[in-house]
Amino acid sequence: xxxxxxxxxxxxxxxxxxxxxxxxxxxxxxxxxxxxxxxxxxxxxxxxxxxxxxxxxxxxxxxxxxxxxxxxxxxxxxxxxxxxxxxxxxxxxxxxxxxxxxxxxxxxxxxxxxxxxxxxxxxxxxxxxxxxxxxxxxxxxxxxxxxxxxxxxxxxxxxxxxxxxxxxxxxxxxxxxxxxxxxxxxxxxxxxxxxxxxxxxxxxxxxxxxxxxxxxxxxxxxxxxxxxxxxxxxxxxxxxxxxxxxxxxxxxxxxxxxxxxxxxxxxxxxxxxxxxxxxxxxxxxxxxxxxxxxxxxxxxxxxxxxxxxxxxxxxxxxxxxxxxxxxxxxxxxxxxxxxx
Numbered sequence: 001x002x003x004x005x006x007x008x009x010x011x012x013x014x015x016x017x018x019x020x021x022x023x024x025x026x027x028x029x030x031x032x033x034x035x036x037x038x039x040x041x042x043x044x045x046x047x048x049x050x051x052x053x054x055x056x057x058x059x060x061x062x063x064x065x066x067x068x069x070x071x072x073x074x075x076x077x078x079x080x081x082x083x084x085x086x087x088x089x090x091x092x093x094x095x096x097x098x099x100x101x102x103x104x105x106x107x108x109x110x111x112x113x114x115x116x117x118x119x120x121x122x123x124x125x126x127x128x129x130x131x132x133x134x135x136x137x138x139x140x141x142x143x144x145x146x147x148x149x150x151x152x153x154x155x156x157x158x159x160x161x162x163x164x165x166x167x168x169x170x171x172x173x174x175x176x177x178x179x180x181x182x183x184x185x186x187x188x189x190x191x192x193x194x195x196x197x198x199x200x201x202x203x204x205x206x207x208x209x210x211x212x213x214x215x216x217x218x219x220x221x222x223x224x225x226x227x228x229x230x231x232x233x234x235x236x237x238x239x240x241x242x243x244x245x246x247x248x249x250x251x252x253x254x255x256x257x258x259x260x261x262x263x264x265x266x267x268x269x270x271x272x273x274x275x276x277x278x279x280x281x282x283x284x285x286x287x288x289x290x291x292x293x294x295x296x297x298x299x300x301x302x303x304x305x306x307x308x309x310x311x312x313x314x315x316x317x318x319x320x321x322x323x324x325x326x327x328x329x330x331x332x333x334x335x336x337x338x339x340x
Contacts, residue, residue, distance in 0.1 A: 024072050025070045025071065025072040026070070026071055026072060027069075027070050028068070028070075028071070029067065029069075030065050030067060030337065031065075032064065032065035032337045032338075033062070033063075033064055033065075033336045033337075034062070034063050034064075034065070034333060034334065034335045034336070035061050035332075035333070035334045036061050036138065036331070036332065036334075037061050037331070037332045037333075038138065038329070038330070038331050038332075039329075039330040040317075040318070040321075040327075040328035040329040040330045041327050041328050041329075042139075042140055042318075042327050042328065042329040043329055043330075065337075067087065067088075068087075068088040069085060069086065069087050069088065070086040070088060071083065071085040071086070072084055080102060080103060080104050080105065081102070082100070082101070083100075083103070084098070084101075085098065097114065097115040097116055098113070098114050098115075099111055099112065099113040099114070100112050106156075107156065108154055108155055108156025108157075109154070109155050109156070110153075110154050111152065111153045111154070111155075112151070112152050113150060113151070113153070114150045115148070115149075115150055116149075117149060117150070117151050117152070117153045117166050117168055118148065119153025119154075119155060119164045119165070119166040119196070120146065120153060120164050120165055120166025120193070120194035120195055120196050120211065120213060121145075121146040121166065121194035121196045121211040121213040121225055121226075122145070122146040122147070122148060122166065122194070122196075123164055124209055124210075124227050124229075125143070125145035125146060125244065126143070126145070126242070126265060127198075127209055127229055127231065127240065127242060128229075128231070128240040128242060128265055128266070128267025128281055129231060129238040129239070129240050129267045129268065130269060130279045130281060130301055131269055131278055131279040131301040131302050131303040131312070132279070132301035132302065132312040132313065132335075133301060133312075133314050133316075133333070134281070135267075135281035135282065135283055135297050135298060135299035135301075136283055136297055136316065136318070137314065137316060137331065137333070138314075138316055138329075138331025138332075138333060139297060139316050139317070139318040139321065139329040139330075139331050140318070140321055140322070140329055141285070141295055141318045141321055141322070141329065142285060142295065142321075142322050142323070143244060143261070143263040143265075143283060143285050144227075144244035144245055144246035144262055144263040145225070145227075145244055145246070145263070146166075146192070146194055146213050146225045147192070149168035149169070149192060150169060151166065151167050151168030151169050151191075151192075152168075153166045153167075160199065160200070160202070161198065162197070162198045163195070164197075165193075165194070165195050166193060166195075166196075166213070167191065167192075167193050168191060168192045168193070169191050191216055192213060192214060192215035192216060193213055193214060194211060194212065194214070194225065195211055195213065196209070196210075196211035196227075197209065205232055205233040205234055206230060206232050207230065207231045207232075207233075208229075208230045209228070209229055210227060210228040210229070211226065211227055212225065212226040212227075213225045213226070217248075217249075221248065222249040223246055223247065223248050223249065224245075224246075224249070225244070225247075226245050227242060227244045227245070228242070228243055229241055229242030229243065229265070230242075231267075236270055236271040236272070237268070237269070237270055238267075238268070238269045238270075239268050240266065240268075241265070241266055241267075242264075242265040243262065243263070243264055243265070244261075244262070244265070245260075245261070246260060246262070247260050248260055259287045259288050259323075260288040261285055261286070261287055261288075262285065262286050263283055263284070263285040264284045264285075265281070265282070265283050266281065266282045267279065275306065276302070276303070276304045276305075277302070277303050278300070278301070278302045279300065279301050279302075280300050281298065281299055281300075281301075282296075282297070282298045283295070283296070283297040283298070284296050284297075285297075285323065286323075287323040289323065291325075292323035293320045293323055293324070293325045294320060294323070295318065295319070295320045295321060295322065295323050296318070296319045297316065297317070297318040297319075298316070298317060299314055299315060299316030299317065300314065300315055301313065301314035301315075302314075308338055309336065309337070309338055310336075310337050310338075310339075311334070311336055312334075312337070313332075313333060313334045313335065314331070314332070315330075315331075315332050316330070316331045316332075317329070317330050317331075318330075
């Protein structure tokens with residue numbers, strides 16, 4: 001839903017001292033209305049039988065999407081394209097996340113994001129086929145996966161494979177930006193790096209993927225991450241299998257902060273017709289922390305499109321959330337979105 005376009009040159013005096021190119025910022029939003037219900041011991045307040053809302057707070061289960069984004073792009077003299085994106089919060093219009101991308105043709109694309117890179121190994125944390133969201137959505141369940149952070153990512157296609165590399169300093173967007181004071185304090189954890197590769201095998205329906213990375217911790221240890229998996233499409237069916245590993249470099253695993261995690265993921269989706277799809281997914285995460293039990297998550301999702309309207313829903317259930325025995329979480333969401 002395109003609301004308004006603003007020339008960058010007209011804003012140059014108020015936004016920055018100089019502007020590198022003349023272009024436009026397109027302000028856009030989305031038309032989404034949702035219902036969400038949470039239950040289980042993880043989402044209950046005190047001794048109540050259960051709540052609906054967000055997190056552990058009692059709140060209305062109904063909500064409208066309030067995301068607003070501003071984006072623009074322009075071609076440089078050398079033929080490359082520069083584009084920017086700002087995600088705006090619903091209160092005060094402050095920037096929630098920002099990214100700058102340089103498209104370099106055959107040399108790939110270089111991107112900087114101040115909050116969420118979503119490149120490298122992070123882009124592969126759950127590649128299972130799904131009609132809507134991941135089966136962990138809304139449950140608070142953990143899994144072995146690379147964390148987000150601020151930093152750089154580079155992506156390109158090499159020999160038919162999509163390659164993505166991520167480098168992060170893990171500093172947030174609140175102060176570490178060119179229009180405010182630079183953050184001179186140490187990051188909560190040191191830098192991280194990862195690489196992810198996705199390769200669709202031509203004319204087979206098979207796609208294989210994998211990656212590895214390392215993330216520093218505040219205690220100066222490192223956590224090694226890796227993933228490997230595949231998806232296979234045959235007619236209306238798509239199946240997937242994936243294993244994520246997270247190995248902590250701490251001397252022991254006596255507490256959750258020092259634990260090793262392994263997550264096994266399954267997924268199956270079915271296209272009933274051009275408008276309707278359904279899916280089922282399952283996660284199982286094991287932990288080496290003392291006293292930990294296996295976390296088990298499963299869920300179903302559905303999506304139906306009718307003209308410019310799409311109805312999506314999921315029902316996800318988790319047992320032993322965060323590998324704590326007896327901790328449960330149930331999440332249901334129904335989303336109605338409209339295309340303009």
